[in-house]
Amino acid sequence: MEKNWWKGKVAYQIYPKSFNDSNNDGVGDLKGITEKLDYLQDLGIDILWLSPVYKSPFVDQGYDIADYYAIDPIFGTMDDMDELIMEAKKRGISIIMDLVINHCSDQHEWFQKALADPNGEYAEYFYFVESENGVPNNWRSYFGGSVWDKVPGTNKYYLHSFHKAQPDLNWQNPVVREKLFNMVNWWLEKGIAGFRVDAIMNIKKDLSWSSLPSDGEEDGLVTVDEVLAYAQPIEPFLTELKEKTFDRYNAFTVGEVFDETGDELQFLIGENGMFSSIFDFRPILLDRKGKRWYTFEQSSANALKETIYKTHKLTDSIGILSTIIENHDEARGATRFIPAEDISDTSKKALATLQILRKGIPFIYQGQEIGMENQTFDTIQEYDDINTINEYHVAISDGLTDEDALHAVQKYSRDNARTPMQWTDQEYFGFSQVKPWLLSSHPNRQINVASQINDATSVLSYYKKLTALYRHALYGESIRSGVFRPVYESVDHLIAYERVGDRRVQVLINFSNQEQRITLEEAYTELLVNNLESINQGGLELYLEPYQALVLGY
Template identity: 45%
Template sequence: MLNKKWWHETIGYQIYPKSFQDSNNDGVGDIQGMIQHLDELQELGVNVVWISPINLSPMVDHGYDISDYFQIDPSFGTNEDFEELIQEANKRGIKILMDLVINHTSDQHEWFKEALANPNSDFRNYYVIKEGKDGLPPNNWRSIFGGSAWEQIEDTNEYYLHLFTKGQPDLNWENPMLREELYQMIQYWLDRGLGGFRIDAITHIKKNYDYINVPADGPDNLATVWEHYRDATGIGEFLGEMRDRVFTDNDVLTIAEMDVEDPDKWEEYFGENGYFSTIFDFYHTPYSIQQEKYKEHPVTFIEDMKTKMFAKQVKANGRVLFTNFLENHDLPRALNRWIPESEIHFNSASALAMMYFFLRGIPVIYQGQEIGMVDYPKDSIEEYLDLPTYNNYENYLLEGLSEDEALHQINIECRENSRTPVQWDASEYAGFSTVKPWFDVNPNYHDINYAQQKDDPHSLLNFYKKMAVLRKNKAYQETFIYSDTVPFATEIKGCVAYERQGIESIFVICNMTNQPMQVPVASVEEILLTNGETDIYVDGYLHLKPYQGIIFK
């Protein structure tokens, strides 16, 4: 049994601030807009809110390029607005997490500007700057966002490293002076009353600085070499130092964006004394039911996801707590990734929600997920805004896809699908703003919106509220948080079923297909929640309708 921590009882919620709520009618979401909806988040059962970056930024990567760690960007409000948000959230039992972006800064940060202006400055060693070779970059590493990972410094043979856009130069974590600056910044925000951080791109802070070219793996003559800049040997020295300096004594929730593929290292990274409280991992995120290998065989997709999900859950039993999520700001909407388009409706959306919400770990909801927001495919690549979207589109053209084929692929996989403004009501611009938003609203907002679902007891929104109430029920909370996840009825195709074996024995069974399903169970003592009929247990079998989920003792 894990030692109990306050954050174990978390139901999390992610806000992408540009798209949550515009309060001052400039088309961009802001902090006062977040404050307006704290009551709705409280009613949803949320007690931790992670906000994507709101620090000062030129917005090359929508805030993940920070030019001043200590200032809130004016597009979102002021430092005083943010402190008001923390205080108002605390009144409702909600803790606020900032997005901690410390693998890189903006190229507009004073550190970087000073590093370029003065080659003898101490700030030169805050970044990764290397000599080129024969008029070319130091090596042929590819940026995660496409193109070379190196950008030439004007009129020199020197290049700086950027694993993301060229506007995001990587910080040199080998420099203790830099690390000290970052720790002081982290403590500054904790002193404002933060509940903790979601920590961006943290796996990349350690690099293998062996500057040699590797065999190209694409038509751009570049190579993606994860082993050189993701979880590189020695990263634990930095992570452990950061934990000891600013996290441990503050008793905060820290969620690292990272995969830890070796289960033997899970305790080191996010166990009782791990570097972080928990992690967002990506075991399920590269897959979509719209991919060619799944389009004609959607049940195969569910089976593959079930296998991956249960493999992780079983290995985590009694050891660590993952976060469990379906959506975030870097993914297409979950319903489009998990459900055939013609079958997206209340039953499939609620069954998918039940499937993940009661797994061992911390459930996290992404804004709009609770009302069933879906992707908004575009008719032209020009309707997208994100630089990586355009890089991916150009790569598809280089690979030989036609413009129509490339756009089709972008529409399936683009992370901008999750960044359309939240659909609050059926008024113009979906109640997000009174002016044209920074990014187009999905036209289906007349049919899918918060106001429409709020007073409908049979809506997806109110089903999410029911799940939160059940998960927090004192009679079952211990079981839902700490007990083991034991897969059940794995031989039934399209059935995702598991038992939570704790003080109570609770079963979660979801029919993730469009066909009726019979599942053998020994007994049903009490149905705790279902998205369908309750009189379905006959002669030792649950007779589930298509996309019916049930939770029972």
């Protein structure tokens, strides 16, 4: 592949368990994805990111990998994977996979051999730390509780930044690194185009294993992400990974990185950066007013606008961001960003306009393009996600009622994005003929592909209009690579920007439930997109209806 082939592309994320079930066992699979490639091509997708399909016990839904070289039987076979790669290429779609190399599954043969001989070679593949007086320190895992679990029959503890079934791999060990690099290259040789790189900043460690002051929670622990500030430099590891794998194949890589600074951006996505791109999580992080889900609050339109403007000012001279409003780890974007009373097809289209036309690589998450919203689960027992269950129990232990704890997890649970793709309004949504592995008891059946695919006014049709702009004969270059420039910054609740290249494209979004009046600086040449059927304009005076979004060509 050519270098930087991925610039100006549109990407789509698939959560394979919940996309399309071809063999009617209640679980999505690789053949099910292949069946829907024409749908994805019609949507305007260039890059397809698959969440993990490797062999796994699914303690954390595939992010606990037991064999990096095998497809889990619930998804099909390696032949199915080869067919998917081949058929996608025929349609101009490149496949990228999830690369989970901070940790593996406790069922991986390396860890099983380490447990069998805690003083042997394979123990060095992980972090086995001797401690006579209990756990080595007060670090808290991302899923709650200590990062340490005891190695049976010893005074040693093994490190797991996430679930105890996800032991951290020892990147200090050159043998481990080389085996991981060989695996990455094996997949690239097979024909995938790159990787979304999971939790990668966690591979660096504070090898002193020192305790830190508690972050104020009753358990006396400190979240492991705060420990990263004291960790060893990550640069040597990522440089070696890039040089020995990604660079050899011109692979597209997008890193899962949070809270990056300006200096880190240069290293991560600069001219010689470690990754092609990283995700822009800043809009999603806006509602995190505290450490727990029950403390989160919905952000305002003005806060969203400020964050996006600041992000582009910080980033655009350095490298390319990948934009999202939702993914498999987050609640649905429509529910997160739009006040409940304002959720409608119009406001969903406004949110889509905001994301898709920003500078960067837009990632659409399955179901986002039809406007899927958060799901309703009546009891905690209906949830599958381990993080949701932990947040619920933390809320209860902090004194919340069952009703309030459920309300908090209902809004932010990862399961909101993991229920089946809604292809039709049938009992199981056209996803399967049998009960799916995860199912809300109160789904909104009106939101489905079948009802929208031939409706020119639907959310799905609107997404197609937005992605088509990337291929527009006059304005496509500006959308794909043009400069991002904020406009009308002082207008309350108006999120507005230009994309400037060979031509100029202006994006105006009234992200509120009140009419907005603005005065254009000059007359536009062409109305490219309007999420409503009409436009209220007198000369240069423009009256934007609630949640109206306009894309103007100059």
